[in-house]
Amino acid sequence: MIMLDRWTKILEHVKKNKFSTVQELMDTFNISMSTVRRDLVAMDERNLIKRTRGGAKAIYGKSLNDSVTSSMLIKNKEEKIKIAQKAATLINDNDFIFIDSGTTCYYIIDFIVAKNITVVTNGIMQIQKLMEKGIETYILGGYARPESNLIVGEDMEKKVSIMNFNVAFLGTLGIDSCGGFKAHALFDANFKKTVLKASEKTYVLADKSKFNVRKFYTYADIPEATVITDSKVNFKDERLKIIYV
Known part of the structure; x- marks a missing residue:
């Protein structure tokens, strides 16, 4: 079960029962204690549930979208959507792509x-969005952040x-004439380098706020x-x- 599906089910279960123990969530969803505890910590940080000793209680009126749709997703939303619309036109039938x-990049999928x-x-x-649209999706294994x-x-x-990608779409934290395209951490920079080498064409999606920014x-x-x-x-x-779009 992918993380967002799991969070959704946990949230629904806790709301329905008003309170759930860690053991109850483990048994109900067949997941480990460490996974339950990690999920509850992350969900509590996003004010989706309230952690208690041994479990969690419901906070009514909160949905998963309230958490996931962060300020970064909302920031410059209109500009991002315009850029994403253009990017989507560069995808052809039968392409193998990286997003x-x-x-x-998230908005491309729409x-x-x-x-x-x-x-x-x-x-x-x-x-989550790719699966909702029925698009064949390859999920790279690892830890969720x-x-x-x-x-x-x-x-x-x-x-x-x-x-081998026909096309790759990458984000950036900044574009600087001296240093090029920027990433927020070394592991992300190295990963993006690998994607770029594997792709026939690479597009960086960046609204105007990303230019002349050095990271x-x-x-x-x-x-x-x-x-x-x-x-x-x-x-x-x-x-x-x-x-330009």
Whole structure:
């Protein structure tokens, strides 16, 4: 059972019974004590349930969407949707594609009309939406980090390195003419590098707030990908390839 499905079932169960013990959740959903405790901690942090000694009690009026639809998903939403719509038009029937965990990449899924495609992703929310649309989805194994919408695993780079994508869509924390495309952590930068090498074409989805922003880790130099963005930007580097929407 994937994490979001599990959280949904736990939330429904706790609401129905007003209170549930850890043991009850273990038995009901056939999951380990460590998984239940980890889920309850994460759900309590998002104010979905209230942890108590030995279990959890319901907080009424809260839904899973209240938690998952974070401020990052809402920020610059209109711009992100425009960029995502354009990105979806670059997907062809029978393509094998990669969709990153970024929030703009998440919106691509709403606009996919291509048939018989296979999607690989490391985004938790992306998995749920792809499955809802009936899109063939390959889930990279690893640990879930809900706070970052990421799946992180030691062998993910190895798996991706032997894959072949027609097109990959990546997010970025910043685009800097001196350093290129940025990631928030070393493991994410290394993973994105591997995806880029495995893809025939790579597009970085970035609203205007991401330009001229320098972060610590670089995953690609400017010429290595094409940017899709929502408006004209003041970016002084002739090597940058941009598609405007």
